[in-house]
Each structure stands twice: as structure tokens, then as C-alpha cells.
Amino acid sequence: MKVKVNKDLCIGCGACQALVEDVFEIQxxxxxxxxxxxxxxxxxxxxxxxxxxxxxxxISDED
Ligand code: SF4
Structure with a gap:
């Protein structure tokens, strides 16, 4: 499975990082x-x- 974050949509709320910190990070x-x-x-x-x-x-699933 591959995922991508669309930075034009992301608002930096941090929810994804809080949930899966090994995959998502606030940059x-x-x-x-x-x-x-x-x-x-x-x-x-x-x-x-x-x-x-x-x-x-x-966040989109790229598979
Ligand atoms: S959940 Fe993650 S990808 Fe979605 S808006 Fe919040 S920081 Fe951005």
C-alpha cells in the first residue's frame, strides 16, 4: 500500500501523525x-x- 498527502488540501491538523506516527509526519x-x-x-x-x-x-491511497 502506498499513500500520498495532497498538500493543497492538508490543513496541518496533525491527526494523521497522531494516529500513525511511523507513516505520517508534520513537516x-x-x-x-x-x-x-x-x-x-x-x-x-x-x-x-x-x-x-x-x-x-x-490523504489518498495510491494503490
Ligand atoms: S489528517 Fe493529516 S493530511 Fe489530513 S489535514 Fe490533518 S495533517 Fe493534513
């Missing part, structure tokens, strides 16, 4: 970014929750 621009090329299998469910929980639908 120097104040917006979320993805730290990994591929989501580890054991984190996929948490990442799906982050996708569903993002208030601006900024």
Missing part, C-alpha cells in the same frame, strides 16, 4: 507528509483509519 512547511515509500503491512489498517479520519480528505 517543516507545517503540513503532513509521508515518511515511507511503502506502508508496512501491520500499519495498513491504521493508515486506512487516517485516510477516513482526515478532515479534508487530503
Amino acid at each position: 517543516d512547511d507545517g503540513l503532513a507528509g509521508v515518511k515511507v515509500d511503502k506502508v508496512p503491512e501491520d500499519l495498513e489498517e491504521d493508515v486506512k483509519d487516517a485516510i477516513d479520519g482526515c478532515p479534508t480528505q487530503a
Whole structure:
């Protein structure tokens, strides 16, 4: 599974990072970014929750 954050939509709320800190991080621009090329299998469910929980639908599943 691969994910991407659309920085034009992200508002930097930090929810994704709080949920899956091994995958998402708030970067120097104040917006979320993805730290990994591929989501580890054991984190996929948490990442799906982050996708569903993002208030601006900024996270997309790239698979
Ligand atoms: S949950 Fe969505 S809006 Fe909030 S920081 Fe993550 S990508 Fe950005």
C-alpha cells in the first residue's frame, strides 16, 4: 500500500501523525507528509483509519 498527502488540501491538523506516527509526519512547511515509500503491512489498517479520519480528505491511497 502506498499513500500520498495532497498538500493543497492538508490543513496541518496533525491527526494523521497522531494516529500513525511511523507513516505520517508534520513537516517543516507545517503540513503532513509521508515518511515511507511503502506502508508496512501491520500499519495498513491504521493508515486506512487516517485516510477516513482526515478532515479534508487530503490523504489518498495510491494503490
Ligand atoms: S489528517 Fe489530513 S489535514 Fe490533518 S495533517 Fe493529516 S493530511 Fe493534513
